[in-house]
Amino acid sequence: MKKINVGVYPFDDFFIPNLKYENLFDDIRFTALLNHNGVLLKGNDIIEASDLAKESLAVDWQRFDGLDKQIDMLLVTERIENMDLNHVLSLIGRYCQAGTGVILAEVRADIKEQISRLCREHGARYAAVRNWDGKKNMISWTDIEYSFNYQKVETPTVAVSGVSPFTQGLDIQLELMSSFLKDGYRVSMVGTGPLSELAGAYPISGILSDSKLPEVHKVYFLNALLKKIEEQETPDVIIVGIDDPILPLSRKHCFNFGIHAVEAFSAFTPDVSVATFINGEYNDPFYDEIKLLCKYKYNYDLDAFFVSRYVPTSTSMYREKLSYTYAEKIKLESSKHKVFTNADLDDGAIYRFVRSKLEQYGRYEQY
Numbered sequence: 001m002k003k004i005n006v007g008v009y010p011f012d013d014f015f016i017p018n019l020k021y022e023n024l025f026d027d028i029r030f031t032a033l034l035n036h037n038g039v040l041l042k043g044n045d046i047i048e049a050s051d052l053a054k055e056s057l058a059v060d061w062q063r064f065d066g067l068d069k070q071i072d073m074l075l076v077t078e079r080i081e082n083m084d085l086n087h088v089l090s091l092i093g094r095y096c097q098a099g100t101g102v103i104l105a106e107v108r109a110d111i112k113e114q115i116s117r118l119c120r121e122h123g124a125r126y127a128a129v130r131n132w133d134g135k136k137n138m139i140s141w142t143d144i145e146y147s148f149n150y151q152k153v154e155t156p157t158v159a160v161s162g163v164s165p166f167t168q169g170l171d172i173q174l175e176l177m178s179s180f181l182k183d184g185y186r187v188s189m190v191g192t193g194p195l196s197e198l199a200g201a202y203p204i205s206g207i208l209s210d211s212k213l214p215e216v217h218k219v220y221f222l223n224a225l226l227k228k229i230e231e232q233e234t235p236d237v238i239i240v241g242i243d244d245p246i247l248p249l250s251r252k253h254c255f256n257f258g259i260h261a262v263e264a265f266s267a268f269t270p271d272v273s274v275a276t277f278i279n280g281e282y283n284d285p286f287y288d289e290i291k292l293l294c295k296y297k298y299n300y301d302l303d304a305f306f307v308s309r310y311v312p313t314s315t316s317m318y319r320e321k322l323s324y325t326y327a328e329k330i331k332l333e334s335s336k337h338k339v340f341t342n343a344d345l346d347d348g349a350i351y352r353f354v355r356s357k358l359e360q361y362g363r364y365e366q367y
Contacts, residue, residue, distance in 0.1 A: 002027070003026075003027055003029040004027060004029065004072040004073055005031040005070050005071055005072045005073075006028050006029065006032075006074070006075050007030075007031065007032035007034060007073075007074050007100075008032070008033050008074075008075050009034040009038065009076055009077070009080075009091070009092075010036040010077065010079050010080065010083065011034055011035060011041060011046075012035075012079060013052045013053070013326065014166065015033075015195075016053060017168075017170050017171045017174055018030070018193075018199075019056070019059045020058045020171070021174040021177075021178045021199070024181075024199035025199055026200070031064075031070070031071060032064065032071050042064060042065045043060075043061030043063065043064045044061070046061055046064070047061055050326070055342070057346075071100050072100065072101065073101040073102065073125065074092065074095050074100050074102050074103070075105075076088075076092065076102055076104050076105060076107075078105040078106060078107055080107065080111065081111065082321075085111065085114075089114060089115070089118060092115060093118050093122070096118050096119055096122035096124035099124060101119070101124050101126060101127070102115060102124065102127070103128075103129060103198075104116075104127070104129065105129050106128070106130060106205070129195060130197060130206070138200070138202070139225070139228055143228070144221060144224050144225055144228060146217070146221045147220065147224075150220070151223055151224070151227040153223070153226045153227055153268050155229075155230045155235055155236070155237065156236070156237050156272075156358050156361065157237070157238045157239075157240055157268055157270045158238070158239045158240070158270060158272045158274075158354055158358075159240050159241075159242060159265070159268075159272070159274070160172050160173050160192075160239070160240070160241045160242065160273075160274050160275075160276065161241075161242035161246050161261060161273070161274075162245055162246070162275060162276035162277065163247055163249065163276070163277050164245050164278050164312070164322075165245065165322070166308075166310045166322075167276035167277055167278055167308040167310060168306065168308045168310065168342075169192055169241055169243075169276045170191070170192055170193040171345055172276065172306060172345065172350060173189060173191050173193075173196070173201075173239055174199065175345055175348075175350065176239050176350070176351055177189050177199070177239055179348060180236070180237055180239075183355075185235075185237060186234065186235045186236045186237075187235055187236065187238075188202075188229045188233050188238045188239070189201040189240075190202045190222075190226070190240045191204065191239065191240075191241040192241035192242070192243035196241075202225065202229070204240070204242065204264065205243055208222075208244060208260040209260075215259070215263060218267075219263050219267045220267075222263070223267040226238060226267065226268055237358065240268065242261050242264045242265070244258070244259075244260030244261045244264070245258065245261065246258050246293070247293065249312075249322075252317070252318070252320075253317070261298060262297070262298060265298040265300055266299070269299065269300050271357070271358060271361060272303050272354050272358060273300055273301070273302050273303050273304075274302075274303065274305070274306055274350065274354070275290065275294070275304075275305055275306070276306045276307075276308055277306065277308060278307075278308055278312065279311040279327040279330065280307070281330060281332075282307065282332070282339075283334075284334055284337065287334060287337040288336075290302065290305070291337075303338065303353075304337075304340060304350075304353060305340065306340045306341070306345075306350070307330075307339060307341055309327050309341075310326060312324055312325075329342075340353075
């Protein structure tokens with residue numbers, strides 16, 4: 001499949017998982033990274049400014065050193081919602097005027113309308129991530145018919161959830177998807193991350209955040225989607241990422257009180273599950289409590305924990321929106337539970353654990 005050259009705007013640490021698992025983007029080649037001011041970034045500059053980039057050895061950062069890279073399409077991420085809109089529109093307009101198209105992540109309707117109008121005015125190609133035409137043979141939302149008849153999903157499922165946004169749940173999902181595919185398995189994913197659709201995943205946020213669907217209907221819709229995936233794509237394993245935290249972080253940051261997570265876990269029961277946490281020191285009594293929470297509130301058994309390197313900044317805990325920093329490595333030990341860190345993500349330990357758990361069930365075979 002012919003790949004198109006795509007520039008990323010604005011680039012920050014949260015985009016790095018997509019670069020690490022670029023092999024999942026069948027028709028896209030990331031050729032340029034732009035900062036919030038629209039400046040093309042060099043590989044060395046990224047590494048010097050970011051500990052995460054420095055540790056992401058799977059990414060060839062030097063390939064971004066050439067500043068004359070052709071950009072066929074500009075991938076505009078959801079991060080523009082936190083930026084000055086006039087500045088964003090001005091930069092996008094310059095690219096559109098030069099004939100560069102736009103792939104737009106899921107953003108507010110008013111922003112989406114202004115960017116699509118810019119593209120029309122300059123005759124530039126426009127595509128929303130949700131409608132990206134590079135995706136082939138995927139199930140359309142309009143094909144999902146659901147009733148109040150709960151269907152059991154027989155295909156082994158792996159769930160990745162967390163207690164806060166930005167705890168590297170997307171990293172784990174993409175790592176599992178990439179590794180399963182590399183080992184010859186058929187994989188389907190209902191994932192988190194506003195760009196996961198470009199990697200061939202179905203967006204769970206498209207269901208859980210749909211204001212037109214009553215809460216109970218969301219359960220049956222997701223259940224019907226998973227069953228449709230099972231029947232139409234016949235995967236060996238289905239990965240499901242839950243983008244809503246399983247419990248509030250604080251009184252000020254309650255997220256959705258875990259309501260969306262309840263809806264998601266009511267639609268299926270995972271065979272293997274991993275929960276992600278912000279950086280910090282935890283003990284076995286804490287892990288015990290979380291396992292009880294998952295068992296009695298969400299009705300599934302939690303198999304493993306992942307402690308992220310991300311932690312909210314102390315000042316943002318008092319603001320409406322959290323900001324995160326990439327923290328130093330910490331030593332984690334547990335005498336009772338399986339606890340993973342970044343090192344386990346990079347060396348494939350999480351994938352091996354998940355695959356081993358599935359193999360114990362004997363419910364899927366390599367084709």
